[in-house]
Amino acid sequence: MKKGYYIILLRVLAPVLAIVLSALMSSIVILAIGKSPLQVFYTMFKFSLSRLDSVAIMLYNATPLIFSGLAVSIGFRMGLFNIGVEGQYLIGAFLAALAGFSIKGLPAVIHLPLVILCGALGGMLWSFIPIFLKVKRGVHEVISTIMLNYISYSLIHYLIADVFIDKSQKLIQGLGSILARTPKLSPSAMMPKLHGFLGLFGLQLPRHVYLNWLFPLGILTAALVYYLLMYTPFGFELRAVGQNREAARTAGIEPERVYVIGFLLSGALAGLVGLSDLLSYFGYMDMDFPRNYGFDGIAVALIAQNHPLGIIFSAILFGFLKRGAEGIQTLMGVPREMVSILQALMIMSIVVIAKLMNDYIKRLEKKEEMMVCSSENSSPPA
Amino acid sequence: MFFGELLASSLRMAVPILLTALGAVFTERSGVVNIGLEGMMIVGSFWGALGAYYYGPYFGLLLAMAAGMFMALIHAINTVTFRVDQVVSGVAINILAYGSTRFLSLAIFNMATTSPHVSGLPKINIPVLSGIEFLKPLVTDVSPVIILALVLVPISSFVINRTVFGLRLRSVGENPLAADTLGINVFKMKYAGVLLSGILSGLSGAYLALEHTGMYVEGMTQGQGFIALAAMIFGNWEPKGVLWASLLFGFSEALSFRVVEGGVVPYQFVKMIPYVLTLLVLTGVVKKSTGPAASGVPYERGLK
Numbered sequence: 001m002k003k004g005y006y007i008i009l010l011r012v013l014a015p016v017l018a019i020v021l022s023a024l025m026s027s028i029v030i031l032a033i034g035k036s037p038l039q040v041f042y043t044m045f046k047f048s049l050s051r052l053d054s055v056a057i058m059l060y061n062a063t064p065l066i067f068s069g070l071a072v073s074i075g076f077r078m079g080l081f082n083i084g085v086e087g088q089y090l091i092g093a094f095l096a097a098l099a100g101f102s103i104k105g106l107p108a109v110i111h112l113p114l115v116i117l118c119g120a121l122g123g124m125l126w127s128f129i130p131i132f133l134k135v136k137r138g139v140h141e142v143i144s145t146i147m148l149n150y151i152s153y154s155l156i157h158y159l160i161a162d163v164f165i166d167k168s169q170k171l172i173q174g175l176g177s178i179l180a181r182t183p184k185l186s187p188s189a190m191m192p193k194l195h196g197f198l199g200l201f202g203l204q205l206p207r208h209v210y211l212n213w214l215f216p217l218g219i220l221t222a223a224l225v226y227y228l229l230m231y232t233p234f235g236f237e238l239r240a241v242g243q244n245r246e247a248a249r250t251a252g253i254e255p256e257r258v259y260v261i262g263f264l265l266s267g268a269l270a271g272l273v274g275l276s277d278l279l280s281y282f283g284y285m286d287m288d289f290p291r292n293y294g295f296d297g298i299a300v301a302l303i304a305q306n307h308p309l310g311i312i313f314s315a316i317l318f319g320f321l322k323r324g325a326e327g328i329q330t331l332m333g334v335p336r337e338m339v340s341i342l343q344a345l346m347i348m349s350i351v352v353i354a355k356l357m358n359d360y361i362k363r364l365e366k367k368e369e370m371m372v373c374s375s376e377n378s379s380p381p382a
Numbered sequence: 383m384f385f386g387e388l389l390a391s392s393l394r395m396a397v398p399i400l401l402t403a404l405g406a407v408f409t410e411r412s413g414v415v416n417i418g419l420e421g422m423m424i425v426g427s428f429w430g431a432l433g434a435y436y437y438g439p440y441f442g443l444l445l446a447m448a449a450g451m452f453m454a455l456i457h458a459i460n461t462v463t464f465r466v467d468q469v470v471s472g473v474a475i476n477i478l479a480y481g482s483t484r485f486l487s488l489a490i491f492n493m494a495t496t497s498p499h500v501s502g503l504p505k506i507n508i509p510v511l512s513g514i515e516f517l518k519p520l521v522t523d524v525s526p527v528i529i530l531a532l533v534l535v536p537i538s539s540f541v542i543n544r545t546v547f548g549l550r551l552r553s554v555g556e557n558p559l560a561a562d563t564l565g566i567n568v569f570k571m572k573y574a575g576v577l578l579s580g581i582l583s584g585l586s587g588a589y590l591a592l593e594h595t596g597m598y599v600e601g602m603t604q605g606q607g608f609i610a611l612a613a614m615i616f617g618n619w620e621p622k623g624v625l626w627a628s629l630l631f632g633f634s635e636a637l638s639f640r641v642v643e644g645g646v647v648p649y650q651f652v653k654m655i656p657y658v659l660t661l662l663v664l665t666g667v668v669k670k671s672t673g674p675a676a677s678g679v680p681y682e683r684g685l686k
Contacts, residue, residue, distance in 0.1 A: 029482075033489050081469050139664045142417060142469055146608045147657040158650035298473055335488040340481025347474035348456070351466040 003368065007361055014353050015303050015314070021353070022345035029341055030334065040328050040338070047327025048320050053209050056194075060211040062319030063276040064089075064290075066218035068297025069304060069311040070225050071123075071270040076306045077229065078242040078262045084130055084145025085270040086294025087152030088123040092271025093278050094156055095122030097285045098164070100185030100278075108188040115189045116275060123271020124264050126152065131263035135256045141263075149294070160285055181286030191279035212280040214272075219312055221269070226308040238262050270294070299343045302350050318343070388636055390519040394594065396632025397531045398423070398586040398603075402610035403617065403624045404531075404538050405582030410619060411542060412575025413555035415678045417472025418457050419583045420607025421479030425449040426587020428483040431598035432490065434500040434591075442500065443527075443588050450584020451577055453479060458576040462569055465680035484600065497598035500591070503527065525593040527585070534582075538621040551575055555674035558681040568681050583607065605657065612660040616667055619674065627663075634659050 027037035048058055068085050075082035082088075096119035103111065129148060133139040161180035169178045191212045195205045205211065229235040240248040241258045249255055273293050278285060300318055304310030321343070325336035402419050409416045429449035434442030453475055460471040488494050506529065508521040542548040553561040554571040562568050586606075591598045609631055616630075617623030638652045 029485070083473065133661070133665055137665045139661075143608060143611055143664060144661060146605065147612075147660050150605050150657045151654050154650040154653045158648055162648055162650070295473070295477060298470075299477075302470065335485045335494075337481045337485040337488065337494075340477060341485060344474045344478035344481060347477065348460055348466075348471065351470050351474075352460060352464045355464055355466050 003364070007364075010357050010361060011305065014357050015305065015310075015350060018303065018346055018349035018353050019317075021349040022342055025345045025349075026338065026342045029338065033334070035332060035334055040332060040334055043328050043331055044321070044324030047331065048323040052203065053206050054323060056205050056209045056211045058319045058323045059215055059316065060209065060276070060319070061322045062315040063212075063215045063218055064273045064293045065296055065300050065315035065318050066215075066222060066312060067269050068273045068293045069300030069315050070222060070308060071266045071273070072294075072297040073301040073304070073306040073308065073311060074225070074229075074238075074262055074266040074269065076242070076301060078238045078258060079245065080134075080259060080263060081142050082127070082145060082263065082266050082270070083142055083298070084127060084148050084294070085266075085273065085297050086292070087145070087149040088126040088267045088270035089273035089293060090152050090156050090289070091126040092119040092122035093274030093289065094159060094285060095119060095125075095271075096275055097182050097185060097278055100189035101164075101183040101284070103189075104186050106186075106188055111186065111188040112191065112279075115185075115279065116272065119275050120268040120271040123267040123269070123273075125267075127263050127267020127270065131260050134263075135259055156285075156289075157287065160287065166284070179286060182284050184284045185279070189279065190283060191275070193280060210276075210280045212276060214276040214279070218315075221272075222308045222312050225269075229308065234258075234261070270297075273297070296343070299347050302347055305350075305354060386517060387519040388633075388640065391636040391639065392629060392633040393520065393528060394525075394632070395635040396628040397525075397528050398590050398594070398606050399610045399613055399631050400531050400625060400628035401534070401586035401589065402579075402583045402607055403613040403628055404534055404621055405579030405586075406610055406614040407538065407542070407617075407619055407621060407624060408551070408582070409575045409579035410614065410677050411555045411674055412551050412572045413558060413674055413676045413679065413681070414458070414461055414572055414576050415468040415472070416454075416457060416576065416579050417469050417608075417611070418453060418475030418479075419472075419579060419610055420603055420605065421472075421476035422450040422453045422580050422583035423587035423590070423603040423607045424476075424479040424483055425453055426584035427591040427602055428487065428497070428587075428598050429584070430588025431497040431500050431591040432486075434502075434588075435498060439501060439503045439592050442592055443503075443585065446588030446591075447581045447584040450580040450582070450587065452580070454577050454580020454583075457580070458573045461680065462572045462576070465682060468678055468680070487598070487600070495600035497591075499597050502592040502596065525589070527589045527593050531589075532625075535621045535625045542621065547574075552674070554681075555676055558676055562681075562683070572681070586610075609656060609660050612664055615673070616663050630663075631656055631659065 023041065030037040030040050048054055068089065071085045071088070072082055096115045099115045099118040103114070106114070126148060130139070130141045130144040133144050134141050160182055164182050165178070166181055166183040167178070168183065191214055193210065193212045194215065195209075198205060229239065237248070237253045237258050240251065240253055241255045245255045274289065277290055282289065296318060300311055300314045303314040303317065321339045325339040328334040328338065329336040402423060406416060406419060426446040426449060430442045430446030432442070433445030456478075457471055457475050460466050461468045484494055487497065491497050503526050505523040506526055508524065542551065550561065550566050550571050551574065553566060554568050555575075558568045561571075587603065590602050595602060610628075613624055613627035613631055616627035617625070634655050638655045641647060641652045
């Protein structure tokens with residue numbers, strides 16, 4: 001049907017429009033500090049895309065965002081808002097690190113999957129608290145997950161600095177005490193880089209790039225989530241609850257059950273967010289472990305309109321922005337927080353544009369219905 | 383003496399939560415959920431310090447309120463005019479606040495995370511009462527903003543419950559369709575509620591920067607905007623209830639400082655106290671309290 005394609009086109013157009021609109025709005029900020037927006041955006045593109053290693057870093061940046069975008073989107077799909085991805089991935093990364101440094105002597109084939117599983121388990125554990133409170137006590141998940149984020153920061157700090165601190169570190173000259181970080185993970189727990197595989201195709205990546213197998217794993221996970229949402233009974237239930245909870249209940253679906261399973265799934269995915277950094281770049285966990293992936297995931301999910309496959313692309317977009325931000329900071333002296341502003345504007349633009357478009361599509365469909373009705377009425381009796 | 387000081391410090395810690403929670407009451411009573419209060423506090427603390435650094439504390443407070451109101455205006459345009467998801471818009475406000483303050487802090491102060499030292503408003507000694515030894519910490523060197531915050535409680539209560547404006551605000555939050563039928567401008571009332579919350583959160587952020595710390599520090603709001611939301615729920619969407627809830631949270635923070643000094647419990651756990659308390663309070667209370675009926679639901683004309 002012709003109209004169907006038109007609607008799909010509108011849906012694809014929405015994120016593109018949002019990106020353009022937010023780039024225009026952030027140009028005002030760039031102008032305000034006396035730089036040229038065109039030059040800033042040109043530098044971003046040139047810095048991120050002109051070299052192979054830069055592109056690989058972009059994909060490395062995108063890896064955690066695929067998982068966090070997926071985690072947030074599963075929440076959105078069932079009508080819940082998981083702002084707690086932030087805390088869930090810290091707890092997940094910590095449990096993974098714990099399994100990585102405390103177990104020794106396992107072959108990598110067993111150790112690495114075990115570490116990943118522990119990550120998922122940690123995220124799941126931390127997501128159980130808010131969903132339990134929601135289903136049993138009616139506590140809104142937004143406030144409870146935000147509180148749990150703050151609690152997780154302190155908890156991780158305690159675990160790293162007081163309980164599992166690496167005592168075997170050598171004292172650095174001029175520093176009074178050892179660094180607050182966990183012991184190093186066993187080599188068998190580390191994720192191999194993609195360098196060898198890409199080398200088969202003649203693509204040689206330098207050593208300072210940490211792109212690893214979690215990137216293809218992320219793409220695979222997105223495909224699995226897509227299958228789960230679209231082609232399984234549970235996926236159908238989840239979407240039904242998200243569209244209209246009470247209608248779903250009438251149809252015999254128990255929303256509370258869907259909430260619990262869906263949220264735990266979201267938490268499990270969140271638990272994988274930190275692994276790319278942990279298992280390839282850091283190899284231990286310290287106080288500088290990257291933050292904010294959970295909040296980035298919200299933007300990633302919204303730009304992709306919660307479509308699992310779209311999330312791959314929007315994660316790469318944000319990986320590009322992060323790489324480009326380093327470029328404009330070092331080359332042009334524009335603070336990299338420029339990208340945070342851009343990100344916030346993108347969230348606002350995409351929700352406003354998606355809303356307007358949905359209204360427009362609804363009107364189109366209504367008009368079509370009316371035309372069908374009136375043509376039926378006006379047709380002469382046979 | 384110890385007890386008096388603990389009370390005084392509780393009050394000082396409660397004021398930012400109280401101001402923001404009063405704002406939260408206004409916006410939720412008009413039917414708009416505002417998760418962006420935290421972000422509005424952040425811009426308040428930054429612009430407050432910026433204004434005070436250049437033109438003195440009074441200008442700082444004004445600038446902070448204007449900055450908070452500006453963020454609230456964005457939230458209102460998103461949620462009232464375009465009717466997008468209120469929580470999503472609030473999250474975007476928080477990210478915008480975080481990014482823009484860091485950006486501007488680098489551009490203006492050449493430091494990402496702090497501002498230079500700024501001086502606050504002149505402190506007040508309350509006469510007569512400061513003569514009593516027990517009350518001394520509570521009534522000497524008091525920030526005028528603390529007094530303003532306390533005075534705002536009965537004023538807010540009066541405005542919401544006893545004035546035409548308050549009646550309209552509440553009606554819009556409970557049943558916008560009925561309010562619209564009676565000729566109340568639903569959109570205008572919602573804008574008013576959201577903007578008031580921005581002004582109060584901006585003031586609260588400025589209090590943190592000017593009166594409490596004497597400078598802007600990144601992350602100084604520490605989630606108090608979200609705790610204020612919990613205080614609002616615990617206070618049952620009423621200014622007087624909000625006062626007691628804020629004092630409870632302020633007390634827990636003040637207490638946690640004393641415990642750190644004692645050093646029995648690891649300080650990371652002490653830092654968790656306000657957040658754990660928030661969770662516990664919500665778990666215990668949420669089923670018993672009911673908010674405005676149409677809170678969180680965007681109002682669309684000609685629907686149903």
